[in-house]
Amino acid sequence: MMKKWIVLLMVAMIGLGINSAAFAEDESFFDWLFSLEPRNEIKPMHNELYNEECSDCHFPYQAGLLPEASWRKLFEPAALEDHFGDNAELDDETRIELLTALIADSADKSHYKRSKKIIASLGENEAPLRIIDIPYIKRKHHDIPEDLIAGNEKVKSLSYCDACHQKADEGIYDDDTVVIPGHGNWTW
Numbered sequence: 278m279m280k281k282w283i284v285l286l287m288v289a290m291i292g293l294g295i296n297s298a299a300f301a302e303d304e305s306f307f308d309w310l311f312s313l314e315p316r317n318e319i320k321p322m323h324n325e326l327y328n329e330e331c332s333d334c335h336f337p338y339q340a341g342l343l344p345e346a347s348w349r350k351l352f353e354p355a356a357l358e359d360h361f362g363d364n365a366e367l368d369d370e371t372r373i374e375l376l377t378a379l380i381a382d383s384a385d386k387s388h389y390k391r392s393k394k395i396i397a398s399l400g401e402n403e404a405p406l407r408i409i410d411i412p413y414i415k416r417k418h419h420d421i422p423e424d425l426i427a428g429n430e431k432v433k434s435l436s437y438c439d440a441c442h443q444k445a446d447e448g449i450y451d452d453d454t455v456v457i458p459g460h461g462n463w464t465w
Contacts, residue, residue, distance in 0.1 A: 319391050319448035324378040330371065334363060336439045338408060339448050340382035341392035346404035348379040356406075391450060409435040421463065431458035 319341040322328060331337040340348065350356060352372055357365045367375070384392040398413035405411055418426075418435055426432050432440045439445040441463070444454045455463045 318389060318450060320382050320387060320389050321446070321448040322378075322382075324375070326371065327375050327378055330367065330375065334365065336437065336445065338438070340379040341384045341387040341389055341448070342395065342408050343379075343383060343411075344385040344396060344399065344404060345380050345383040346402070347406060348376060348383055350404055350406060352376040352379070389448075407436065408438075421457075425457050425460050425463075429457070429459055 319339045322337055322339050328337045343351075351360075352375065354366070354369075354372070357367060357372065380386070384395045387393065395411055395413045398411060398416070399405070408414055414435070427434060438450070441455050441457050442450050443456055444450075452463070457463050
């Protein structure tokens, strides 16, 4: 029975013109299809150097929250020298290692559903420097009253993802894990 199912799936894929060329070089369609890893959210960052370097100043955003072009801009030496008002300079070896990890899992290379939605919301060649400037992110947060974000000392802005998204460090941003400090659960 299982063999029939696989054969039918393969025939359907061929018939629909789906092939592994649409997937990352390191992952075939079959690896993706039969993976037990959930793909609804954002791929968590497992790069310890990235988590260590970036979490000193802010929440270490997952690579799948921005496209490759954004990460390239953010990791230019001059951009790191003035990283949103702070000096985040890195030696070239560290900078290149972090950039390589971010590019590998960037939103435009990701198979995760939320990363795909982020890319779909961007215009061609659009490379925002701030996650909060992504149309998809803006749209997901537009119903939240300003006093619960900017007017909330424990949140301050949408850039503090982990202030409300209780599982942000795991790449989970679904509505069920949102707790706004001083307000409680939030549902859209």
